[in-house]
Amino acid sequence: MPSEKRKVWFAQTVEEKKHSLYRVALTMLRSTADAEDAVSDAVEATWRQLDNIRIDQALPAYLMRSTINACHANLRKRKRETAADNLEPFLPPMQTETPVWMYLSGLKDKYRLPLMLRFSENMRDEEIAVVLRIPRGTASSHIARGLNILRKQIEKEEKGRG
Known part of the structure; x- marks a missing residue:
């Protein structure tokens, strides 16, 4: 059972990061x-491992990684259920607030997630690399390539209008 200090540390961190975790999961x-x-699954899984997490470790990164893992598990489950029912893949439309979200939703995860973490969560390349478990150079490369793809999509749409 975690100590009171760990419980407070955990509760404060979850409260601070819950919106960030939700945005990434929704994306x-x-x-x-x-x-x-x-x-919810990510918070529960992290809570179960709380005694194994060093107090000086980056709990927000651990929570983010757990959230991403829970999302991947959900997507695998969804894929199995869809295949079993022989239905079209289920991709409900994401509620968008800005046109940028429309472009972001069209990117592959390997580009969308680093961009989301960089610009929505203000993470540095090093933090993104830790959360996504990829080398720092790969994180930087995915951000640059994702931005390049977005720029080309926007330019293409603007040419189509003009």
């Missing part, structure tokens, strides 16, 4: 209910 799953479930 990956495109369903509010699934995103809420994934964050």
Whole structure:
């Protein structure tokens, strides 16, 4: 059972990061209910491992990684269920607030997630690399390539209008 100090540390961190975790889950799953479930699963999984996490470690990064893992598990489950039912892949439309979200939702995860973490969560390349478990150079490369793809999509659409 975690000590009181760890419980407080955990509760404060979850409270500070819950919106960030939810945004990342929503970006990956495109369903509010699934995103809420994934964050809940991630928080629960992290709580179970709390005694194994050093108090000086980056708990926010651990929570983010757990959230991403929960999202991947949800997507695998969704894929199995879809295949079993022989239905079209389920991708509900993501509620967008800005046109940028429309472009972001069209990117592959390997580009969308680093961009989301960089610009929505203000993470540095080093932090993104830790959360996504990829080398720092790969994180930087995915950000640069993702931005390049977005720029080309926007330029293409602007040419089509003009």
